[in-house]
Amino acid sequence: MQKVQFVETVLRDANQSLMATRLPYEKFEPILETMDRAGYYAVECWGGATFDVCLRYLNEDPWERLRKIRAKMPNTKLQMLLRGQNILGYKHYPDDVVRKFVQHAVKNGIDIIRIFDALNDPDNLKVAVEETVKCGAIASGAISYTTSPVHTLANYVKLVKELAAMGCSTICIKDMAGIMGPQEAYDLVSAIKDAVDLPVDVHTHCTTGLAFMTLLKSVEAGADIIDTATPPFSGGTSQASTDTLSYALKQLGYQVDLDDAVLKEVADYFKPVRDGFIADGTLMPKSMATDTQCLTYQVPGGMLSNLLSQLKTMNALDRLDEALAETPRVRKDLGYPPLVTPTSQMVGVQAVTNVLQGERYKKVSNEVRAYCRGEYGRTPAPIDPEVQKQILGDEKPLTGRYADTLEPAFEKTKAELGDTARSDEDVLSYIAFPQLAEAFFEKRKADEEKVVKYTIEEA
Numbered sequence: 001m002q003k004v005q006f007v008e009t010v011l012r013d014a015n016q017s018l019m020a021t022r023l024p025y026e027k028f029e030p031i032l033e034t035m036d037r038a039g040y041y042a043v044e045c046w047g048g049a050t051f052d053v054c055l056r057y058l059n060e061d062p063w064e065r066l067r068k069i070r071a072k073m074p075n076t077k078l079q080m081l082l083r084g085q086n087i088l089g090y091k092h093y094p095d096d097v098v099r100k101f102v103q104h105a106v107k108n109g110i111d112i113i114r115i116f117d118a119l120n121d122p123d124n125l126k127v128a129v130e131e132t133v134k135c136g137a138i139a140s141g142a143i144s145y146t147t148s149p150v151h152t153l154a155n156y157v158k159l160v161k162e163l164a165a166m167g168c169s170t171i172c173i174k175d176m177a178g179i180m181g182p183q184e185a186y187d188l189v190s191a192i193k194d195a196v197d198l199p200v201d202v203h204t205h206c207t208t209g210l211a212f213m214t215l216l217k218s219v220e221a222g223a224d225i226i227d228t229a230t231p232p233f234s235g236g237t238s239q240a241s242t243d244t245l246s247y248a249l250k251q252l253g254y255q256v257d258l259d260d261a262v263l264k265e266v267a268d269y270f271k272p273v274r275d276g277f278i279a280d281g282t283l284m285p286k287s288m289a290t291d292t293q294c295l296t297y298q299v300p301g302g303m304l305s306n307l308l309s310q311l312k313t314m315n316a317l318d319r320l321d322e323a324l325a326e327t328p329r330v331r332k333d334l335g336y337p338p339l340v341t342p343t344s345q346m347v348g349v350q351a352v353t354n355v356l357q358g359e360r361y362k363k364v365s366n367e368v369r370a371y372c373r374g375e376y377g378r379t380p381a382p383i384d385p386e387v388q389k390q391i392l393g394d395e396k397p398l399t400g401r402y403a404d405t406l407e408p409a410f411e412k413t414k415a416e417l418g419d420t421a422r423s424d425e426d427v428l429s430y431i432a433f434p435q436l437a438e439a440f441f442e443k444r445k446a447d448e449e450k451v452v453k454y455t456i457e458e459a
């Protein structure tokens with residue numbers, strides 16, 4: 001009997017895709033011990049945008065969040081999402097920072113690090129994978145799924161073999177936009193299974209409505225693990241429902257070791273939590289809908305909401321269709337990057353700018369300029385030479401690995417921060433998001449002083 005295992009995403013990807021990662025720790029703390037008994041392969045709970053949002057909006061120390069989850073879930077593997085050489089930020093970091101980050105993620109409780117690169121450039125994955133393996137954690141090598149003339153089965157298989165050679169213990173097909181169809185999934189999972197002897201995890205989103213069919217065909221092709229979300233936080237831009245897939249796969253004769261009663265408890269818990277976020281406007285009904293347009297534009301859920309809010313700020317919501325039509329053109333010019341953080345933001349902002357400026361590439365962000373210089377790695381196809389010339393002028397693009405040009409930063413930053421950083425984790429928060437971390441450190445100190453004062457007055 002073929003066994004199918006589940007990664008529950010409510011704490012990270014479902015939370016990120018449906019409500020911009022605004023779920024505070026105290027809203028899910030009461031259910032963690034129950035979730036620990038569900039029988040998930042893993043709970044994805046950290047990384048991605050959670051780190052940024054903890055510091056920026058929730059006044060939470062992301063490291064402390066991880067430790068608290070770890071303490072409440074001793075029996076379940078905890079998974080995080082890491083953007084390879086970008087760690088959790090939007091630029092490349094030197095290798096020593098990547099290694100330190102991985103070490104501390106594992107030390108604070110992470111078991112599985114899913115490592116991806118927006119461009120699928122192995123040079124951007126290898127240090128994170130190597131360090132994860134060295135720390136004794138599971139390195140899950142992810143391929144950022146997209147379609148383009150250069151994203152062929154053969155090229156994906158080539159990448160998967162490189163990931164296996166690097167030491168990855170599982171392979172994840174990361175379909176961040178929910179654009180992978182059932183036949184494409186069947187073919188890709190089959191090709192990966194033929195090429196390497198590793199468990200395959202399929203990650204997709206319900207955005208286009210394909211997810212259930214895609215996951216089923218993936219399982220038929222031999223996928224070992226699927227990513228799903230508890231029903232109240234499933235569907236729309238999030239993952240397919242855990243409980244539904246458990247039900248359907250059991251009916252089809254697959255072995256699913258999930259406890260239905262516990263799954264129900266988890267769903268019952270999250271329903272009013274979700275309703276609260278719908279009531280206060282954090283979770284927009286639009287995110288729960290099905291949108292087949294994404295199949296044309298390949299716009300991931302998070303990117304669509306970014307496009308909308310960008311156009312709204314510019315008072316140009318009526319230009320959405322034009323911006324959506326410009327997106328694949330920009331993508332082609334830039335060598336068909338998969339649309340995932342940070343390339344999704346870069347391509348999206350550029351598409352909106354091109355439309356609103358009335359002239360293409362008249363204004364270009366620093367990120368797109370850096371991308372054209374080669375600082376994000378090798379692009380899947382070459383960048384359109386004319387666009388590259390227009391953006392860079394006489395500047396020559398880089399050859400070789402960008403991270404090799406970066407000076408080690410951890411010890412230097414640690415020395416600079418002095419007492420401001422209380423731990424290596426603080427130093428890493430600061431390196432990842434300097435302004436946010438600084439503001440957080442100040443607030444933390446002020447809050448503690450308040451508590452001390454209050455206690456003294458009480459006494």
Ligand code: CO
Nearest residue numbers: 013175176203
């Ligand atoms: Co995702």
